[in-house]
Amino acid sequence: METPAVPMPKDERERRILETLTVIQDNLLLLKRDRTKYIRTEDVMVLYDQLEEQVKQLNEVRKGELNKRENRLDKVLESCFQLISLFFMTIGRTTEAPAAYALTSTIKRLLDHLTEASLFSPKDLDSISNTLGKLESILKNSDAQHSPYLVELLANREALCKSMLANLRTQLDQLDGPIQAIYERLISIMRSMSLANTKSKFSLTEIQKFKSKLKEIEDSLVDGKFVDAEGTELRGSGAVAELLRRCLMWSDIVLERKGTIPESFKDKYNILINIRNDLEKLSITQAWSLRETDLYDFQRQLDKIDEARVDGNWLDHEGNPAELYVQRTLLYLIRRSYGYIYHLMYSSEPVSEALLPVYNQLQTLKRCLIEVKNSGGVGSVRELYPYSMKLNSIDNMRVDGKFMVGDDIPEGQGSVTELLAECFDLNYDLRVAVEALEEDSRRPSPAPQVAAQAAP
Template sequence: MDTPAVPMPRDAREREILDSLVGIRDHLLLLKRDRTKYIRTQDVMLIYNQVVQQVRQLNEIRKGERAGENRLDKILESCFQLLSLFFMTIGRTTEAPAAYALTSTIKRLLDHLTESRLFSGKDLDSMAHTLSTLDGVLSNTNEKHSPYMVELLGNREKLCKESLENLRTELATLAGPLREVHEKLISILRSMSSANTKAKFSTNEVQKLQAQLKEIDASRVDGQFRGPDGEPYKGSEKMSDLLDRVLAWSDIVLERKGAIPENFKPVYEKLVSIRNELEKLSITQAWSLRETDLYDYQRELDKIDESRVNGNFLDEDGNPADLYAQRTLLYLIRRSYGYIYYLMISSEPVSEALLPYYNQLQTLKRCLVEVKNSGGVSTVRDLYPYSMKLNSIDNLRVDGKFMVGNDIPEGQGSVNELLAECFDLAYELRIAVEEKPDSE
């Protein structure tokens, strides 16, 4: 993987640590790409402990002093990022290392929201909830995790919370009745940007969205959003400015019809490909996602995002993108980071080795709940397919554990709990049908 051009460490001892971490990172990348077997907890913990040992040595050398970032810091960041995704993959989602990649993504999203000033209360609520969960993870972490990582996570979380609070303060400048209008405008803007990046541009779809904007525009009086007393709402001017911006964008989208300038086509096509792949994963993630796969998407997005100069994209000749191309590319980057965030918070506390059973049981549970809510079954015979599937999964256990060879993968409690819930639901349906009076 490419590493940003940063200086090499001057200290010979740091260069030794760098060589060790490069080897560890490469080992992690090879392990990530091996799909012939599932990722084992003991393999991940062995590598994690190796990284922790290198960090201890680094702290002894630096003794708390940092003289600017060098290549060692970048490689260490890559190791932590990969290990974080490995912890998710093995099902240890509630431990400090698993939070590292998540805080990276949240920070990216918050930086983009701060830059664009285009966000909704729902965006902030979701990230606030996630950061609150991370509070509990960090406060309950134990000594086996590197104090350096815990401190680093604490600092990153603090930065995220500060950004979040600044954005919330900005939303607070809008009067209550304008909050709903604001949410609607942001939703229309995003729907329009999505339509603008589809393989086949739909003029009709964008025109319908523009019609909604004109309805909101028609509710203004003398260019202001006013209350029943005729006075402008608090934040009316800001809301009017947002509406004008979105209306102007709708005109540009209808004019350009998804046509990206040739000099920005390569990066556009790359971003569309990443967005589409992440979108597919968000639909099928329970069956097809290995969290470590997200690393490659993150690295690609980071490189493109960090290539901007003064916020804009430049082509190979150093020419800046026009407003249309810039906004379109930024939308794709932000949407892709949003999918990565969703996939991370959706990660189940179960090893990938047990995910097939866990996913089957989740499907069975949904079916049984649906049957129960629909009035139950007519005969006990109707329950046979569910009972057979449950028993086949139950019979896979050895002494109450799901084994893979001699390994006991993470997530036993979650899978066993789900299995018990399914058995309880099947039993309840059986009792209910047996207690029904004979209607024949």
């Protein structure tokens, strides 16, 4: 476990707390690496209780101390909280305060990068705003359950993120309605070019198409300004015109470099490409392959590379800053990776990994049954047999109404049971509908009435 070089605590009491926290951290890492069995709630809660006790002691030691310089203890404590947070997600306790810690860390990173780059869309901000709203609700209901220190720390983080979010929204508010659509289109093109630039096979044609779209937007300018139908300059025209200039410049640079990274920065680039690709695969197969604690290693690698920047840029072995092309390419990969981590954390199901196989099967069954219902139902009761058999086999797994794994009762029983009930209801509705149709088809049709013909 690599911890950044920071001074050791001078206070002897803090040194003792650091020793205990280091043991807790090691135990968390060992538990994370053990893939031979499911992570049990009991194992996580034992380590969480130990962590809470050390936090309580640290608060007593530091009582009344303001703006204390950060030392190694703070770094190890942060690492422990990050791991515990991901463990809470893994065991399905996603609606409790500890689970929010890792998510707030990632949101803060994302907001830092959005602020630095000044490249963001309303959708970016809306997603983060919705997540912060859910975290606020979690914190309001956590006072009695968890460490007051943790709840206060999370509340402060949430407030900071909301403040940063408000500042970003203010920037968007400077744009008139019609020009916001152009702004969003430019953001989309810029990101698409950056994605194309980092593909394994560089496509000259793809970048040229994006440049053509930029040229179309440039042709709509009147004397270098964006104007309305009456010829009045739109509010925010200058900022969007500057963004257009940046996009065009980036397209020229990408076309010139064709995805080639200098050897001095190739190692960082390869690490970031691998992280981005691994996280992309996880985002596709998340339901079946993700253990949230695995995200810790990705975060540590990203944080290390991100924090290695000097005045916003990376330096090569000789201390020379990276050129603009390299800087933007590496930053795109970092930001994209943090975005994937945010998505994976946000999408974490409130179910223990021990129950995920059953939960995922039910999710698939539900989607299939809804699709069958929306496409007009089934033609006969026989067509429902596979769904009924699968649902009954899952239902029969329960012991006294609970899904057991060995002697354990994993978290998420309510979510799995509710999903099972929804599937049974959908299956029943389809059965009733097809039985009604079959009943109608068996009824004899009424004899046709022959109209009497009048005699001539």
